[in-house]
Amino acid sequence: MLKWLYRLMIELTNHAISAKFIAFFTKSRLSAWLIPSYAKVYEINQDEMEKSLRYYKTLQQLFIRKLKADARPIDETPNSIISPVDAVIEEIGTISEQKNIVVKGKTYSISEMLGSEAIAEKYLNGLFIILYLSPSHYHRIHSPISGVITRQWALGKRSYPVNRLGLKYGKKPLSKNYRMITEISDGGKHLAVVKVGAMFVNSIELTHPNEHLIKGQEMAYFSFGSTVVLLFEKDSVKLDSRIVAPMGIKVGERIGYWK
Structure with missing residues (x-):
């Protein structure tokens, strides 16, 4: 019953008109009066922001805020893999032979998530990590490694919530939501x-200038809280011993090593 009710409420609200209205409101000066209360409710650390709270004229500007240059030190250990986002690690697991992952008891096809059986094939028996960004988090996405972008593509149109309730009761948001995939x-x-759009606000803006990425370099940003899924090939990565789910993590912190 709870699952049915949750889905019904989302279907009634998650339409183009409501999405456009929320996007319009968050980008308008009308939203500015909410900024102080938003910062207080979500306990945003203003000391690490590049600009003071008074600088932001809309909620959207606050959502995509930048941080001071030294706010997120990047782990420089050779072969290390860093967290690309400030987030909560919600799930860690192994991609099955059937190209599936299990998140909050729900099975997702990575073939559907990636939009390709052939691309999914290379990740069989590899590792996956789910990183959830709440509205309180810093929304910019950074490269977890240094490397070259081999392909980049977008899939999906509508988006459903990707919080704990969304992952548990939603219609497989990780593989059906609007998403932008970057393979490095x-x-x-x-x-x-895999950068997964959140409910109402699908915007994922790319910011990297070319195909070469340096570990810690900004890649993109979300216009609202969302989720990043990392998919690794079999035997390509070793998790850092401190990494468990659930746990909070920040950009630049080491999550593992390339083998």
């Missing part, structure tokens, strides 16, 4: 960074 290659190994 380094030394013959591949890593897929």
Whole structure:
């Protein structure tokens, strides 16, 4: 019953008109009066922001805020893989022979997530990590490794919530929501960074200038909280011993090593 009610409420509200209205409102000066309360409710750390709270004229500007240059030190350990986002690690697991992952008891096809059986094939028996960004988090996405972008593409149109309730009761948001996938290659190994749009606000803006990425370099940003899925090939990565799910993590912190 709870699952049915949750889906019904989302279907009634998640339409183009409501999405456009929310996008319009967050980008308008009308939203500015909400900024102080938003910062207070979500306990945003203003000391690390590049600009003071008074600088932001709309909620959208606050959502996509930049941080001070030293706010997120990047782990420089050779062969390390860093977190691309400030987030909560919601799930860690293995991609099955059937090209599936299980998140909050729900099975997702990575073939559907990536939009390709052939691309999904290379990630069989590899590792996946789910990173959830709440509205309180810093929304910019950074490269987890240094490497070359081999392909980049977008899939999906509508978006459903990707919080805990969304992952548990939603219609497989990780593989059906609007999403932008970036595949990065380094030394013959591949890593897929799946940027999943959130409910109402699908905007994922790319910011990297070319196909070469440096570990810690900004890649893109979300216009609202969302989720990043990392997919690794079999035996290509070793998790850092401190990494568990659930746990909070920030951009630049080490999550593992290339083998």
